[in-house]
Amino acid sequence: MKRFLTLTAIGALLAAPVMADTLRVGLATAQTGGLATYDSPVIDGVHIAVNEINAAGGIGGTTMIELIEKDVRSDAAQTSIAAQELVDAGVSVLVLPCDADPSLAAIGIVSSAQIPAISTCASSPTLPMIGGDYMFANFPGDNVQATVSAAWAREQGHDSTYIIYSPDSQYTTMPLYFAEVFEKSGGTVLGQDTHSIGQQDFSAIATRIASLEDQPDVIMTSAYEPDFPSMLKALRAAGVTSQIIGSDGIDSPTTFSLGDAGEGVVFTTAGHALDGNPLADFNTKFEAATGNKSETVFNAVGYDLIKVVEAAVLVTEGSTDPQKIRDAIANLEGIQGATSTITYKGTNGMPVRQVALIQVKGGEREYLGSPSPDAAMIPAPRMQ
Amino acid sequence: MAPLLSAQGLQVRYGAVEAVRGVSFEIQQGEIVALLGANGAGKSSILKAIVGLVPTASGQVMFDGRDITGAAPEGLAPAGLTLSPEGRRVFGTLSVSDNLRMGAFGLTDKDEIAEAWERVYDLFPILKERKDQYAGTLSGGQQQMLAVGRALMSNPRLLLLDEPSLGLAPLVMDQIFELIAKLRDQGVTLLVVEQNVAKTLQVADRGYILVSGKIVEAGNTSELTQSSSMQDAYLGAN
Amino acid sequence: MELFLQQTANALALGGTYALLALGLAVVFSIMGLINFAHGELMTIAGYVLMYCGIASVPFVIAVPLAITASVLAAVAMERIAFRPVRSGSGATMLVTSFAVAMILQVLFQNLISARSQPVLLPALLSDSVRVFGLVIGVNKLAAIASTIVMLVFLDWFMKHQKTGVAMRAAAEDFAVARLMGIRANTVIAGAFALSGLLAGVAAVLWVSQRASVDPLMGFMPVLKAFIAAILGGLGSLRGAVAGGFLLGFIEIYLAAFLPPEMQEFRDPIGLGIVVLVLLIRPNGLIPSATLKAEKV
Numbered sequence: 001m002k003r004f005l006t007l008t009a010i011g012a013l014l015a016a017p018v019m020a021d022t023l024r025v026g027l028a029t030a031q032t033g034g035l036a037t038y039d040s041p042v043i044d045g046v047h048i049a050v051n052e053i054n055a056a057g058g059i060g061g062t063t064m065i066e067l068i069e070k071d072v073r074s075d076a077a078q079t080s081i082a083a084q085e086l087v088d089a090g091v092s093v094l095v096l097p098c099d100a101d102p103s104l105a106a107i108g109i110v111s112s113a114q115i116p117a118i119s120t121c122a123s124s125p126t127l128p129m130i131g132g133d134y135m136f137a138n139f140p141g142d143n144v145q146a147t148v149s150a151a152w153a154r155e156q157g158h159d160s161t162y163i164i165y166s167p168d169s170q171y172t173t174m175p176l177y178f179a180e181v182f183e184k185s186g187g188t189v190l191g192q193d194t195h196s197i198g199q200q201d202f203s204a205i206a207t208r209i210a211s212l213e214d215q216p217d218v219i220m221t222s223a224y225e226p227d228f229p230s231m232l233k234a235l236r237a238a239g240v241t242s243q244i245i246g247s248d249g250i251d252s253p254t255t256f257s258l259g260d261a262g263e264g265v266v267f268t269t270a271g272h273a274l275d276g277n278p279l280a281d282f283n284t285k286f287e288a289a290t291g292n293k294s295e296t297v298f299n300a301v302g303y304d305l306i307k308v309v310e311a312a313v314l315v316t317e318g319s320t321d322p323q324k325i326r327d328a329i330a331n332l333e334g335i336q337g338a339t340s341t342i343t344y345k346g347t348n349g350m351p352v353r354q355v356a357l358i359q360v361k362g363g364e365r366e367y368l369g370s371p372s373p374d375a376a377m378i379p380a381p382r383m384q
Numbered sequence: 385m386a387p388l389l390s391a392q393g394l395q396v397r398y399g400a401v402e403a404v405r406g407v408s409f410e411i412q413q414g415e416i417v418a419l420l421g422a423n424g425a426g427k428s429s430i431l432k433a434i435v436g437l438v439p440t441a442s443g444q445v446m447f448d449g450r451d452i453t454g455a456a457p458e459g460l461a462p463a464g465l466t467l468s469p470e471g472r473r474v475f476g477t478l479s480v481s482d483n484l485r486m487g488a489f490g491l492t493d494k495d496e497i498a499e500a501w502e503r504v505y506d507l508f509p510i511l512k513e514r515k516d517q518y519a520g521t522l523s524g525g526q527q528q529m530l531a532v533g534r535a536l537m538s539n540p541r542l543l544l545l546d547e548p549s550l551g552l553a554p555l556v557m558d559q560i561f562e563l564i565a566k567l568r569d570q571g572v573t574l575l576v577v578e579q580n581v582a583k584t585l586q587v588a589d590r591g592y593i594l595v596s597g598k599i600v601e602a603g604n605t606s607e608l609t610q611s612s613s614m615q616d617a618y619l620g621a622n
Numbered sequence: 623m624e625l626f627l628q629q630t631a632n633a634l635a636l637g638g639t640y641a642l643l644a645l646g647l648a649v650v651f652s653i654m655g656l657i658n659f660a661h662g663e664l665m666t667i668a669g670y671v672l673m674y675c676g677i678a679s680v681p682f683v684i685a686v687p688l689a690i691t692a693s694v695l696a697a698v699a700m701e702r703i704a705f706r707p708v709r710s711g712s713g714a715t716m717l718v719t720s721f722a723v724a725m726i727l728q729v730l731f732q733n734l735i736s737a738r739s740q741p742v743l744l745p746a747l748l749s750d751s752v753r754v755f756g757l758v759i760g761v762n763k764l765a766a767i768a769s770t771i772v773m774l775v776f777l778d779w780f781m782k783h784q785k786t787g788v789a790m791r792a793a794a795e796d797f798a799v800a801r802l803m804g805i806r807a808n809t810v811i812a813g814a815f816a817l818s819g820l821l822a823g824v825a826a827v828l829w830v831s832q833r834a835s836v837d838p839l840m841g842f843m844p845v846l847k848a849f850i851a852a853i854l855g856g857l858g859s860l861r862g863a864v865a866g867g868f869l870l871g872f873i874e875i876y877l878a879a880f881l882p883p884e885m886q887e888f889r890d891p892i893g894l895g896i897v898v899l900v901l902l903i904r905p906n907g908l909i910p911s912a913t914l915k916a917e918k919v
Binding site for chain 2: 785788789791792795796798799800801802803804805806807
């Protein structure tokens, strides 16, 4: 991380032409604590994009990007403090943590300073609704992911489902969207269970599901590590053989290392690398820059974020005025990112992006496609 | 002959309170020495300072020709110096035999350990009878025997006894003083702190009288019995 | 009835793991009056050893003892480096020290290994299940129950029949007098940490075999559960820790199993409510320590 920082700084020093403007982007993200799992790979991707753009002379050959980074330690209060410091430092764009809750903690500051803020990877569709005009998401919405996976399940002929969700966060309530779409498209919801985030033992729930007279065709959850592997193993050990559907939170190496228990699990995520597609190109860049293979699509999601900022500054013709950049982002259409094309025009800040369906096969990632969701089926954001 | 234990100008402080104000005394091999004085005169503090349970503010303690001032307590039992603490403080959740076993913790010689068991069970047959019982379930007198027995398990050359008869029924108290006499016959050197002055003076060779942390009189027991400081000491006069 | 027995087997497995965790805290607390909140990081260390062994294709039967050994060594090192210098400090000083140790280790894991959670390769056998008396029981549940029994029997033997174990019990009851007997404070305390490391290591293997991943913060949740279980059982009491661990496991599983669906959302607060209720009736825990005075040296 430090290496990136130095490179960026040196790059900025060496390459900055005298007349060029500098776009200051403030990162108030979690480099430590629970959210670091998601924020830190996104920020790695951000660095790759920024280095690439600066090496080419900046956005449009004129506007260099300067990153100012603050660690918010996965804490909501710390996020709002860091956001205020970054606003005071004169940033034109703010980047906020992956989870909706700390991002929302910074909303007051964002709206009063009238600076556009982008969450690294929060996927709750309520984020821009609560966050207002200056809050943007950078990930397919939960309701969109659930629509894609429910449609896939129905197409496969699955008629009944059981959902396991957690009321602890917006994200982990995604199964409620799934149940809504599943029912709307003629399926039956057999039941639901709740868990808490960080729950270690799922044997009680697994035993209950195993004892149901009618076994569900599909079990849907948006639990992620470390809860998801525990849940999955408990279900399989109890003898439950239903198709398991998850979400992008389990797009991680662990899911592919679970052996037989993980076999056949399907989940939605932000994209899939195919030979020659933008994500594969990004992965090559990532490996060249860091010496490591990209382990997660969240790296590419960070790259996307800077591509969105770049596109907006191209629209403002180099102006770093936050208000102009906000308006530009809100009207972006079809921007090519590493994972997908990205459109904000016509949305309230939750971008239209593709959702990839992945299945675990023999410990490998099998691409099932990136079906476009039926707009009529997408549930309205659920306010909690 | 050099004394087995000697203290020079020993001082003990608890915060601002000076509990022991520069006392000097010595104990010869084979003697029974009594420390006498009213509650709060500093008797127990002296014993605790000798074994390192409370820090020594100043002064020096020599044992067997070695400076043990401020030494950690765990080194003293193996060197031959043991305290049987006030209030017995047996390990209530351990069996009687485990208590004794802990008393011999510092010994490594198997024969020596076997001898120690024999000697303690000989002195206190009741402990052998109750060896599997939890120490906490013994009567007060039996616990006192266990406390002394436990201290004897390390084969001490000098045994410090802190209030061995405190809180015991008169009959049991007599047994304790018989025991002290018996130990002397076995050649154990003893430093006894006791509130039962009359009985103590019957078994001890010499004594020191403490008032407010200072030694006001020293001498053999017959001298002390007639001393006027004796009354003063217990009436709290100075 | 069958469902009830099945859930009881689940509760035994979870309760056993909690018992091992609570014992690890209780062993150290009974001797030096310290709740070691860095106990969870010992588990994380054992978890990372399992992870690296998986990457290096070390067989699981060798990886497990390696992980447990690492946790024991880390516990002893923790005592030597962090806790010995503050041993004569107040209880609060030691408590804060343990938090500091936990945080420093977490940041080291995040920076030196990875902020992201890392997969741990486990033998397929652990995900299987077997039929025992008509009940379907996961192999990792059986392993949890069996390891708990083995550890409890071992600990009982060690504390009752080994000189060092008896000395630890003596020191737990009256440290000053134990030292008078020639029992070395350093030995007993290091022994207590080594035991807690052993318990943390075994618990970590059970814990990780369920979640199949390790992350820098994974120690927090188990230490929290251990803390609740230890309080429930009676702080400083080893039997209490076992009882508290099992009771907590039973409370959690039975609530998850038998609470009506509309109340499942409130499972955790209800569970903690039961814990509070038990403590109202028995303020010193189920099996209070004989000596609550845990003296420091």
